[in-house]
Amino acid sequence: MNPRLLKLIDSVVGRTAAAIIPPPSLVLQPHLPKSILVIRPGGIGDAALLAPALHALQRSYPGVSIDILAERRNAGAFALCPGLRSVSRYDVPAEFFPVLRSSYDVVIDTEQWHRLSAVVARIVRAGIKIGFATNERRRLFTHPIPYEQDDYEADSFMRLLTPLGIRGEGEAECSFLAVPARDAELVDQLLGGLKGRRFVALFPGASIAERRWGAERFASLAALLVQRGIGVVVVGGESERAAGRTVEAAGGLSLCGRTGLAATAAVIGRSALLVSGDSGILHIAVGLGIPTVSLFGPGRAKKWAPRNGYHTVINKELPCSPCTTFGYTPKCPGNARCMADITVDEVKGAVLAVLEKIISHPK
Template sequence: MGQLRLLKGLDSCVGRIAVRIAAFIPQRLPAGPPASFLLIRPGGIGDAVHLIPTISAIKTAYPDATIDVLAEKRNSAIFRLSPQIRRVFHYDRPAELFRALCGSYDVVIDTEQWHRLSAVVARMARAPVLIGYATNERARLFTHPITYSQDEYEIDSFFRLLTPLDVAQRKVSFPFLAIPREAVERGDALLREIKEKAFVTIFPGASIPERRWGAERFGKIAEMLAALGMAVVVVGGREDEGQGKVIVAGGAGLNLAGRTSLSETAAVIQKSALLVSGDSGVLHIAVGLGVPTVSLFGPGRAKKWAPRGDRHLVIDKGLTCSPCTTFGTTPPCPIAARCMRDITVDEVCNAVTVLLAATGGLPSSCCQDKEGGKRRS
């Protein structure tokens, strides 16, 4: 988080000046259909996941073209789950940033929504076609500036970056993430601890405290699922390990928080009947894998980030002060994130059981009456 704050501070202080200087960098002239692309994607996991369908659309339109991505260390692992990508460079590693800038690309697409320094990087690549969002002074640096809306689903926003290339938006096919075989094998090995029992994955973490729902509440969900004959598997980073212990304290499941890489986490989620999570990157991984989700929204913008479709249930109290997050920044909350606190355990339990029943995720013993063998209502 300290590095993230530093990058945002640098962008605010230095970004405006850098934009003015970078505007004088000359661009190469276009020469024929694009054969090489560089997509710049700093930021978190959720943005990276939502960008994958756009990358697939580029590869469909230009099957012989190469696609490289310039990402940050914190989100770069997502792009390893896309076979259409040739190379992944790190935005926050100077040597790799330099290598990306030395490449010769026909099209550079800056997918960052607000911060200016990524637009400066795009300009420095000197591609004949530069595409990016026109949300502030950064618009001056692109050959094709694109408008951006806070109320548009993020996958659709990324698709609109392809408008100058005449690439038609395609219906997104699920799953659109591909997990490496070794990660699948590692996930299978970890899941042996629950002995092939049907399970629901819970991710209790969040990028900011205001998006946390609470380990004790998630523990109640685990108890409810145990009563239905299902296990719970908690995923997350090392910072979520303590919450995981609380959630499975009643012996209702397995705590894998801090024990898996991102691709291994994805492999575990792929095997689950459903994911329960707040507004998080892990939530979007489940969506990209085609796994049903119950998601809890508060400060975040559900219109932009909440999963779509009948395999996903979104709980959002819709308070007058929410959503309050804009371009990834959430202001201090004067009412202690009531938008999350007002979501009750009963609401989440009901959503989980309804979605499990609708998607066939409940164990057969839960769907039949013990005496007559009839499905319960």
């Protein structure tokens, strides 16, 4: 289902249902839950940064069965999270309704604002229902949890586990995603002559135009890196094919549209560094422990920018940014100057500095 249609349904049906459905009653559960449903609609980045909380659940409750209810657009990210029992899609009726009829010890809704997922959490049979208390959705949980706009999102997700007595300190400070073996083998063939060579991965895409740095700038960056003997590989889906061709003309290798999400993660996992805007692909690199240079403008760097490790964040911090709240970015009257003002030389310098740091201080 189209994300815009889902949001429209949420604004009408979700808002009404959240306001009239009776609050749940708390039912005491066994000390160790045996089954947990985690609801995660939304994009790839949210799914990737949810992984540390999933690991904390698995560590705290050995043998627990964790089912995920995702969307078509982000379900593939959970292939990078080992140990899950199942992944179903919210917007595929044949997969959604069996989940709705199931029962669990705990339901955790990780959506930050929209209400439909909270309604689902309320309907599914479970004694404990946890979710963010950002609007009238708070009525539908036995344990509503505060949400802060300036907290790193992986930490926000971890806070959802506090009613279960789980803190999860340090889960997001190390690698928390893993590439399936079959996808790693496929990438060896796709990389061709770059196999075994140091290369930088570039992701020129973004979910909205305001977050895009521009294919021509990525191509100029690629040309400068190739001149220094550094390989360049462009990753992305069908929507990045044109940008990939532009970068390929500058000397890079484009794999845009040739790999699924897990194989794209495998390419990033082979790279020395990823350059990306504020995107789900950026968070996959972080989850794989790959250094990054990230370009921020409309998005909230405090919430979404990588922390610690070999990560550099370029953010002009204009007075009008960040302008994104709960995933909504208004149309920019200034042609996204917060992104346009980031220069190619600035990004090249950041890339070379991170590569030098890696060489001087390997992990």
